[in-house]
Amino acid sequence: MYKTCAFSGHRNLNGYDFDSALLDRVILNLIKNGTENFLCGMALGFDMTAAESVIQLKKQFSIKLTAVLPCEDQSESFSEASKSRYNRILNCCDEVITLSKEYYKGCMHARDRYLVENAQAVVCFLRKHSGGTYYTVNYAKKLNVPLIEL
Numbered sequence: 302m303y304k305t306c307a308f309s310g311h312r313n314l315n316g317y318d319f320d321s322a323l324l325d326r327v328i329l330n331l332i333k334n335g336t337e338n339f340l341c342g343m344a345l346g347f348d349m350t351a352a353e354s355v356i357q358l359k360k361q362f363s364i365k366l367t368a369v370l371p372c373e374d375q376s377e378s379f380s381e382a383s384k385s386r387y388n389r390i391l392n393c394c395d396e397v398i399t400l401s402k403e404y405y406k407g408c409m410h411a412r413d414r415y416l417v418e419n420a421q422a423v424v425c426f427l428r429k430h431s432g433g434t435y436y437t438v439n440y441a442k443k444l445n446v447p448l449i450e451l
Contacts, residue, residue, distance in 0.1 A: 303421035303447070306331055307340040307369075309413065309437040310347025310426030310451075317428045319347070323451055325354050327424060331449075332358060338365045340416050341390075343375060344409075344433070345383055347426045349390060356393045365395040369419075371412035372401040413437040422447040 311317065328339070328351070341352040355366045368391055376387045391397060400415060401408050413433055417423060423441045425448055427434050441448055 302334040303331065303336050305338040305340060305420045306336050306422045306424055306449075307342075307416035307420035308348055308351040308424050309342065309416065309434045309441075310351070311428060311432070311434055312344055312346035314346050314350070314426075317426075319426060320451070321350060321354070324351060324424075324426075325357075327449060327451065328354050328358060331422075331424075332362050332364055336364070338367060340367050340369050340420055341394075342412050342416055343368050343370055343387065343390065345379065347434075349386060351424065352390045352394075356390065359393070366393065367396040367398060368394045369412055369415055370397065370399045371408040372404045373399055374404060377404075409433055410436060414440060417441045417444060417446050420446065422449055424449045424451065426451045 339355045342348050352366060376384050379387060400411055413436055417440050423446055425438050427438050
């Protein structure tokens, strides 16, 4: 099936029909069908929730989690609780890829393109027609990368 899958979803999951149990089942199904590596852009919300699901499944399966950071200071504006969660996740990653030393306009889109270009499928949670996830989903469609929509 897909050796490597990436995640893309909204930062704010409140007010949407997000189902973390469905996300867990999708990831487990991917693993059972041969997915070995998961790419996570480490944004708040969906990305970190997906990463935590992979981390739990790493206890049972031989899979890898790769964090793809747009810049070194990605978590600078996060709350203390979110920074703590971010660092906990990073410490559980098998690999951390940092695309830029410093933030620049467009570095988030560069990260999104990297995720799509380096995955055979993208697991996404898209509910609005704007923002980074919308950009990423459209980029995946343009490259004919399969989407697994939650």
